[in-house]
Amino acid sequence: MPGHADFEAQNLRWRAGGVWVVHDWDSLAWQPEAALVGAACGTFADSPPPSLVPVESSAAFVEAYEELRGRRFTAEELEVAWAASLWPAAHNARWEALHGDAPVCGEAVRAQAAERLRRANA
Known part of the structure; x- marks a missing residue:
C-alpha cells in the first residue's frame, strides 16, 4: 500500500484537531500497512532534532491505529510494525x-533497539 514513510511531527500540520497537511512527500513508500504504521509509531511525536518516541508511546499508537481501523494486526503484522519502528530512527x-551531529537518535536507538526487536521477534 502507498503511504508516508517519514511521519515525524515536523512533517504534519494540524487544524481543528485533525491532520490538515502532510509534508515531505519525497518519503512516499509502497510498503505493507503494518510497516508504514510501524515507521509512524516510532516517530509520530518527534520534533527536531528527530529521535525515537518511548516504546510505550509506540505501543499506544499501534493500539489506537488498530482501534480506528476496526481490526487488530495479526501476530506477524505486529512483528513487522515493531521492526519498522526502528527504520526512521x-x-x-x-x-x-x-555529519558529526549530536547522537540524539543514535542514543535512542541504542537504548530501545533491544526491546523493539524483541517485540518484532527478531
Missing part, C-alpha cells in the same frame, strides 16, 4: 554519524 542515527 536508524536512518536519522546514520545521518548524525555521517
